Amino acid sequence: MPAYDAYTFASFRRTMTVLAGAAALTIPLAIMPLPAFADDYDATIQDIQKTMGGVPSFISQFPKAGLPGAWSELKAIEFSDKTALPPKTKALISLAVAAQIPCTYCIWADTQSAKQAGATDQEIQEAVAMAALTRHWSTIFNGMQVDFETFKKDLGGEMSAAK
Template identity: 45%
Template sequence: MRKTLAIAAFATGTAMFAGTPASAQEMPTVEQTYRDIEATFGTVPTHFKAYPKSAVAGAWAMTKGLEIKGDNALEPRVKALINLAVAAQIPCRYCTWFETRMARNHGASEEEIAEAVAQAAYVRHWSTVLNGLQVNFETFKTEFGGE
């Protein structure tokens, strides 16, 4: 039940930021960071525990800022689809599993999920062709109206 609530809190982006530092100069301690993560997810996931203690506060701040904060420019569904497309290309089975789940939790359809992955494959295909054949970059830009 706790994991379901944690995923729901993560998915809705409504988690409160317990222990937010008073200024950008102050970084919370490892213990404060772990408490904030647990308040958000209901647990401290293993990958945060394994992360270097000297950098975990920054990693958590980045995660909160990009994925949990509610006033970002991109809506959560779009971010999850972008994350899934990148994860499929890396490839990262952890990220692919998680971002597929997040995309579904944020209302993405199976067709949107499939299209996001196909879009990533499309870009990867042409990147391979352009780079492998060493197409002149300036010519390419000119052909598409660039400077």
Template identity: 50%
Template sequence: MPKSKLNLRLLVIAAGIGALSTLSPAKAEDASATAAYKDIQATLGSVPDMFKTLPDVAIAGAWAEIKGVQLNPKTALDGKTKELMGLAVASQIPCQYCIYFHTEAAKLNGASDEEIKETIAMAAIVRHWSTILNGSQVDL
């Protein structure tokens, strides 16, 4: 297993343990949800609590999206770029769980502290100018 994939697995496990830790173990009545939980367990080594917050009907689709885009090394964007984008969005939502996860995942994918700072600064610049342009009702 590549080092970055192993490290990402460990990060997901750590984040899952720390967030929403009062949730019960993943149990599904829906067959597609059961299959998704088994695949999540096999891929990540555990089922992060964020998945346990979803209804059974949503789990298979949510996992397919994450596995197909975020965790897929064969997409147009590399892992570092994806995680820096996730950090930029998480910084603006804001989502502390997401900020922690995407910062650590970006580092595991080779992002430097300077790249992380610049990502957050770019997110702030876009948010700032979006506010000005929307508030001023500037036409395209």
């Protein structure tokens, strides 16, 4: 475990106490995952370089203290082929969400990722259309304040009959 100075630990402890409210907070350090700090930054930059073949310039705009954790999450989910979803499916989901946000940067990158993972133009179009359909019906259900329990009852019967 890396060495943390007294100030860092005290600051972390104060934050956790505030989050816990009036209750006393005692978490054994052996089981408490400590956050990544900037001293992991250089190793993260090296890993990004190794994984991606370069370090995108926007990385320099990301807070140094947050980069190790953000990269770890991205690498473990999006870049890993050892997850429940195959890379093409993850890229299509990401593209569909990006189209709804909307995020021009993500749409471009996710389209490239989907194509690299073997997605056809038709699959990309269908993923985006599914996002649009979901947004459309979500707007209707929420805007018309459709009763959720009735909705579940209605579709529960309809869905089992459709099988």
